[in-house]
Amino acid sequence: MNCYHCGCRLSEKDFCTGCGADVSVYKKIIHISNSFYNIGLEKANVRDLSGAISSLRQSLKFNKNNIKARNLLGLVYFETGEAVAALSEWVISKNIRQEKNIADDYINAIQTNTARLDTINQTIKKYNQALSYCNQDSLDLAVIQLKKVLSMNPNFIRAHQLLALIYIYTREYEKARKELLKCTAIDANNTTTLRYLKEIDLVTSGAEDKETQQKVRKKESDEVIKYQSGNETIIQPLNVKEQTGVSSLFNIVIGLVIGLAAAWFLILPARISAEKADINKELIAVSEESDQKTTEIEELKRETESLTEAKSELETQLQSYVGADGTMKASDSLQKAVRMYLEDPTNLQAVGDVLMEIEEESVEASTSEEFSLLYQKIMELTGPNISTSYYNTGYTAYKQSDYTTAITNLEKAVRFDPANGEALFSLANSFNKNGDKEKAKDTYEKVIELFPGTEKASRSEVYLTEMDAS
Amino acid sequence: MINFEEELKKFHPSLEIEDAEEAIYNQDLTDMADILVAMLKDMKEEE
Numbered sequence A: 001m002n003c004y005h006c007g008c009r010l011s012e013k014d015f016c017t018g019c020g021a022d023v024s025v026y027k028k029i030i031h032i033s034n035s036f037y038n039i040g041l042e043k044a045n046v047r048d049l050s051g052a053i054s055s056l057r058q059s060l061k062f063n064k065n066n067i068k069a070r071n072l073l074g075l076v077y078f079e080t081g082e083a084v085a086a087l088s089e090w091v092i093s094k095n096i097r098q099e100k101n102i103a104d105d106y107i108n109a110i111q112t113n114t115a116r117l118d119t120i121n122q123t124i125k126k127y128n129q130a131l132s133y134c135n136q137d138s139l140d141l142a143v144i145q146l147k148k149v150l151s152m153n154p155n156f157i158r159a160h161q162l163l164a165l166i167y168i169y170t171r172e173y174e175k176a177r178k179e180l181l182k183c184t185a186i187d188a189n190n191t192t193t194l195r196y197l198k199e200i201d202l203v204t205s206g207a208e209d210k211e212t213q214q215k216v217r218k219k220e221s222d223e224v225i226k227y228q229s230g231n232e233t234i235i236q237p238l239n240v241k242e243q244t245g246v247s248s249l250f251n252i253v254i255g256l257v258i259g260l261a262a263a264w265f266l267i268l269p270a271r272i273s274a275e276k277a278d279i280n281k282e283l284i285a286v287s288e289e290s291d292q293k294t295t296e297i298e299e300l301k302r303e304t305e306s307l308t309e310a311k312s313e314l315e316t317q318l319q320s321y322v323g324a325d326g327t328m329k330a331s332d333s334l335q336k337a338v339r340m341y342l343e344d345p346t347n348l349q350a351v352g353d354v355l356m357e358i359e360e361e362s363v364e365a366s367t368s369e370e371f372s373l374l375y376q377k378i379m380e381l382t383g384p385n386i387s388t389s390y391y392n393t394g395y396t397a398y399k400q401s402d403y404t405t406a407i408t409n410l411e412k413a414v415r416f417d418p419a420n421g422e423a424l425f426s427l428a429n430s431f432n433k434n435g436d437k438e439k440a441k442d443t444y445e446k447v448i449e450l451f452p453g454t455e456k457a458s459r460s461e462v463y464l465t466e467m468d469a470s
Numbered sequence B: 001m002i003n004f005e006e007e008l009k010k011f012h013p014s015l016e017i018e019d020a021e022e023a024i025y026n027q028d029l030t031d032m033a034d035i036l037v038a039m040l041k042d043m044k045e046e047e
Helices: A024-045 A049-062 A067-079 A083-096 A102-111 A114-135 A139-152 A157-169 A173-186 A191-223 A245-321 A327-343 A348-357 A360-365 A369-399 A403-416 A421-434 A437-450 A455-469 B004-009 B017-026 B032-046
Strands: A224-229 A232-237
Touching: A024 A049, A024 A067, A024 B032, A049 A067, A049 B032, A067 A083, A067 A102, A083 A102, A083 A114, A083 B017, A102 A114, A114 A139, A114 A157, A114 B017, A139 A157, A157 A173, A157 A191, A157 B004, A173 A191, A327 A348, A327 A369, A348 A369, A348 A403, A369 A403, A369 A421, A403 A421, A421 A437, A421 A455, A437 A455
Parallel strands: none
Antiparallel strands: A224 A232
8 A cells, every 4th residue: 555645655554654644544445445345356256246346336436546446347347248348447457557467468358359359349239229129119129139149248137138128028927037047147136137037926926826726726616526425525526427338439430430531531632642743754754755756756757768869869870870781781782783883784683683782761861972872873874774674574474474573573673764664564564463453553653643645654544443443 | 017118218328349448538537535635635725
């Protein structure tokens, strides 16, 4: 203890040995402050934080420089969730004594942990927000905010108390009691907490009594009839019927019916719909597969058609090049005929036989101009003579009634020289004599067409008329 | 029976950290010792 006047250390005397100032009253003030500090410390030890705050504040009112009291007060404030109040006390304490002061450690513990500092600030803001919700009658929002506050700072007594007050107002007494019990765990003798708890006890005990009485009365009225019969007290239970076999059976039957009905109306439709759903799924899958297959089949059909077309085209092209034993063979035959004629122009029979190998269709189908020209040339040179030779042979056979040979040779004669009218007319006669009326008619008509006004034409007309008449 | 409105008035907004500095400055730290010293000073001046 130092002198208030000169700062000298005081002795047990009632005056300062340094400046002589009267320090008796001053010493008493300091002693009272220390007493209050001791009381505050005791209360803090038994968790009477409200009492401790009160005592420590008293201590500081007597001696503001009581560092221990101030630091302890800060601690108690922090324990009750009042972080800003705690920081204020520690800052003031540090200002009074900068060195060897535990308040320094307390301040650093909060300020260095920025996350914690931020949490503290958020808690305070949300608490203030909850309070304003309460004032605006938005109790649901206030409850939500307070729950958030308490999740961040479970020691915040005022938040617990405010939440308990809201629960009391909304008649949720059990929830209010829970909150208040949490408060008592932090601060055992908080007046507000104890007052709220008493209120809840009053309300709930009154309600419980009424409920209990009603239950007892009901129970009593339902249960038994008591009466005295001589020395005996007869207690007869009410509303008890004897269970007979028939009624048991009846109950069983009713139970079965209910069970079946439940199964029929509840279980079966669900099962049926589940099965239907499965079937539908399968149906859908099968339909999709079927559609897919159909599409594939269509595609394959189209492919087949296009391939068939391509094949036909290629075959036609091939025909035009190869001629199915036609044009290629025709070309060889033509070359052979030309060679034979060049080697021996008099051997017309042989040349004619070779030229006969060339089919007229091959000549028409040939795309080679040279082939056609060569064929025409050789026919010009040799055709008439070959035709005459075949006509002679054919006519001889006709005269001998060998119509088959006659037809063969006369056809060759006509082929090598279409202008050979005699051959054509003899051919028609041969067909006629041979019984081939149709061919005979066609040939007679050709004669009439190609050689009009000739004797052959008039005789052809006569024969035609005779044939039509027959 | 607790009156909700009356009880609610007893709950005041809590100080935020930003307001702590102002609160510290505004705190009246006069104690009994200061009053005693002032009283003694007054008495001396009167003498």
